[in-house]
Amino acid sequence: MSHKDYSAFYEKQRKLIESKIEKAFDGLSPASLYAPASYIANGGGKRLRSFLVQISAQAVGAKINRVYNSAVAVELFHNFTLVHDDIMDNADKRRGLPTLHVKYDLSTAVLAGDSLIALAYKYLLKDCRGEDIDVVKDFTSAMIEVCEGQSLDKDLETAKKFSVEDYLEMIRKKTAALLQASCEIGAKLGGGAKKEVRALSNYALNLGMAFQLQDDLLDLIGDEKHFGKKVGGDLLEGKKTYLFIRAYEKAKGNNKKELKRFIENKGAKEDEIDLYREIFTELGAIDDARNLIDEYSRKAIRSLKNIREEKRDVFIWLVEKLIKRQN
Amino acid sequence: MSHKDYSAFYEKQRKLIESKIEKAFDGLSPASLYAPASYIANGGGKRLRSFLVQISAQAVGAKINRVYNSAVAVELFHNFTLVHDDIMDNADKRRGLPTLHVKYDLSTAVLAGDSLIALAYKYLLKDCRGEDIDVVKDFTSAMIEVCEGQSLDKDLETAKKFSVEDYLEMIRKKTAALLQASCEIGAKLGGGAKKEVRALSNYALNLGMAFQLQDDLLDLIGDEKHFGKKVGGDLLEGKKTYLFIRAYEKAKGNNKKELKRFIENKGAKEDEIDLYREIFTELGAIDDARNLIDEYSRKAIRSLKNIREEKRDVFIWLVEKLIKRQN
Numbered sequence: 050m051s052h053k054d055y056s057a058f059y060e061k062q063r064k065l066i067e068s069k070i071e072k073a074f075d076g077l078s079p080a081s082l083y084a085p086a087s088y089i090a091n092g093g094g095k096r097l098r099s100f101l102v103q104i105s106a107q108a109v110g111a112k113i114n115r116v117y118n119s120a121v122a123v124e125l126f127h128n129f130t131l132v133h134d135d136i137m138d139n140a141d142k143r144r145g146l147p148t149l150h151v152k153y154d155l156s157t158a159v160l161a162g163d164s165l166i167a168l169a170y171k172y173l174l175k176d177c178r179g180e181d182i183d184v185v186k187d188f189t190s191a192m193i194e195v196c197e198g199q200s201l202d203k204d205l206e207t208a209k210k211f212s213v214e215d216y217l218e219m220i221r222k223k224t225a226a227l228l229q230a231s232c233e234i235g236a237k238l239g240g241g242a243k244k245e246v247r248a249l250s251n252y253a254l255n256l257g258m259a260f261q262l263q264d265d266l267l268d269l270i271g272d273e274k275h276f277g278k279k280v281g282g283d284l285l286e287g288k289k290t291y292l293f294i295r296a297y298e299k300a301k302g303n304n305k306k307e308l309k310r311f312i313e314n315k316g317a318k319e320d321e322i323d324l325y326r327e328i329f330t331e332l333g334a335i336d337d338a339r340n341l342i343d344e345y346s347r348k349a350i351r352s353l354k355n356i357r358e359e360k361r362d363v364f365i366w367l368v369e370k371l372i373k374r375q376n
Numbered sequence: 377m378s379h380k381d382y383s384a385f386y387e388k389q390r391k392l393i394e395s396k397i398e399k400a401f402d403g404l405s406p407a408s409l410y411a412p413a414s415y416i417a418n419g420g421g422k423r424l425r426s427f428l429v430q431i432s433a434q435a436v437g438a439k440i441n442r443v444y445n446s447a448v449a450v451e452l453f454h455n456f457t458l459v460h461d462d463i464m465d466n467a468d469k470r471r472g473l474p475t476l477h478v479k480y481d482l483s484t485a486v487l488a489g490d491s492l493i494a495l496a497y498k499y500l501l502k503d504c505r506g507e508d509i510d511v512v513k514d515f516t517s518a519m520i521e522v523c524e525g526q527s528l529d530k531d532l533e534t535a536k537k538f539s540v541e542d543y544l545e546m547i548r549k550k551t552a553a554l555l556q557a558s559c560e561i562g563a564k565l566g567g568g569a570k571k572e573v574r575a576l577s578n579y580a581l582n583l584g585m586a587f588q589l590q591d592d593l594l595d596l597i598g599d600e601k602h603f604g605k606k607v608g609g610d611l612l613e614g615k616k617t618y619l620f621i622r623a624y625e626k627a628k629g630n631n632k633k634e635l636k637r638f639i640e641n642k643g644a645k646e647d648e649i650d651l652y653r654e655i656f657t658e659l660g661a662i663d664d665a666r667n668l669i670d671e672y673s674r675k676a677i678r679s680l681k682n683i684r685e686e687k688r689d690v691f692i693w694l695v696e697k698l699i700k701r702q703n
Contacts, residue, residue, distance in 0.1 A: 081527045
């Protein structure tokens with residue numbers, strides 16, 4: 050397939066999963082629970098995780114319809130993390146729309162998030178026969194890592210000592226773990242050999258790292274219209290992203306003072322975003338991020354060597370698509 | 377066994393499960409996540425749900441140690457519901473101690489609750505081989521019902537129209553569903569026959585209904601020291617319990633006016649608790665609650681007829697223990 054064909058394929062699968070997610074809420078009651086849960090779950094998004102489940106099943110020779118329910122499951126689960134993270138981050142907007150706790154209220158958002166976890170397990174289990182119970186364990190391990198990653202992320206916000214390693218461990222758990230689980234679930238349900246499962250898991254790990262670093266970069270240098278979130282939002286929230294931590298490691302003199310001020314003030318003000326962007330650029334943190342993204346991207350592609358050659362292209366295309374993305 | 381022996385047996389199992397829950401957090405990090413999760417999970421409680429798992433396995437001829445992990449699982453899960461419910465109820469105290477979001481903060485409580493769900497699945501899965509995958513489905517169905525029940529509970533708070541039936545459906549999902557799942561999990565993992573699983577599931581359903589009605593009653597007429605929560609708390613929070621709804625159905629004249637005022641004011645003030653208690657008593661709502669509790673208790677015991685006779689006594693003892701409880 051050409052790159053254009055992969056785009057069409059992704060788009061087709063994305064729409065299919067969206068319709069399946071919509072159907073997942075059909076006939077459920079009470080509306081007080083499922084209207085808000087459906088609001089977030091049907092609120093768009095890349096549907097990257099479901100796509101990983103789908104192409105991983107295909108990569109090991111299975112048909113995509115073997116894993117439709119688990120593809121829905123990882124998306125429902127991902128949306129749970131968004132709802133609860135938005136509460137913790139006090140975020141007002143998500144994908145250009147009001148976040149759940151803003152549109153409804155805190156209690157509704159907490160509970161809608163909880164119900165998305167339960168629905169995610171329900172859908173995952175629809176694809177699982179007894180011999181697939183390992184897949185449920187993988188999913189659960191990912192959930193544990195995602196919670197740990199979110200906690201590490203909160204820790205970083207108030208941490209006085211921090212390193213690039215802390216940051217990378219945090220995003221591995223918070224972001225990459227679910228991408229890994231998505232590939233593992235697809236590959237295992239598809240009947241993949243151990244070395245295939247491992248290959249796709251490593252691919253997703255490295256893709257996840259590149260993807261999250263790219264997300265940090267887009268937060269600062271992205272186009273607000275495409276990004277759907279406020280540019281510089283991480284700075285306003287006082288998040289210690291890779292860019293900040295890397296700059297802090299390298300900074301001296303006045304730059305260091307400014308970065309220390311960021312920590313003391315627990316974030317930047319709106320009119321300081323340009324200042325910090327300049328400091329990050331001057332210290333090479335933005336270039337370093339780009340290089341690291343490239344490195345993880347290349348590792349992701351190298352991980353595919355145990356996947357049959359004719360099955361690799363869509364994974365390679367996906368790396369390129371995500372790394373060039375504007376949102 | 378005599379009743380005294382059952383008390384000792386329960387107490388022994390309770391302590392064993394407590395030590396297993398304590399161990400479940402050993403070596404877990406980050407502390408920012410697991411110290412709060414452990415604070416609530418190790419904060420005492422009846423350990424009723426784990427006991428149901430244990431005695432259900434025994435009732436079908438299995439050894440208790442077959443289900444220790446799933447016994448831990450239902451307790452961890454129960455504690456997740458407490459943490460998130462306390463957020464939604466704005467509750468300050470739980471078992472006489474500060475609630476999690478008061479001791480720590482909102483974000484920590486949301487995330488600690490989430491992690492308890494993940495740990496619950498992790499422990500449940502430790503007891504499950506491939507052929508036990510149905511048990512994971514039961515657990516997931518219970519989680520869905522618990523979320524729905526909590527949402528119905530919130531709905532009731534603002535509802536202008538409500539019936540005893542609405543209330544009973546709400547507590548079936550919010551409280552009884554997890555007790556049912558506990559018995560089903562114990563019986564299924566223990567290798568019980570279908571009719572045994574169904575018997576124990578029905579037992580737990582009716583026990584759960586009696587238990588929750590008793591909880592409502594204790595909230596109003598219990599002893600604060602034993603109850604560990606503020607007496608009349610449901611009234612202060614504006615909860616429409618069985619007592620309120622039943623009294624509302626029966627009330628006329630001045631009593632009806634007072635009950636309507638409760639709805640308009642979204643609850644009672646501290647100095648109105650005695651007034652409402654008197655209205656409930658006068659209208660016979662308290663007697664009705666006692667009768668309903670008796671009815672469910674008898675149904676619970678009758679459900680046991682497909683359980684071998686020598687295995688029934690502990691279940692009967694448990695009904696009596698819970699219905700006579702002060703906390």
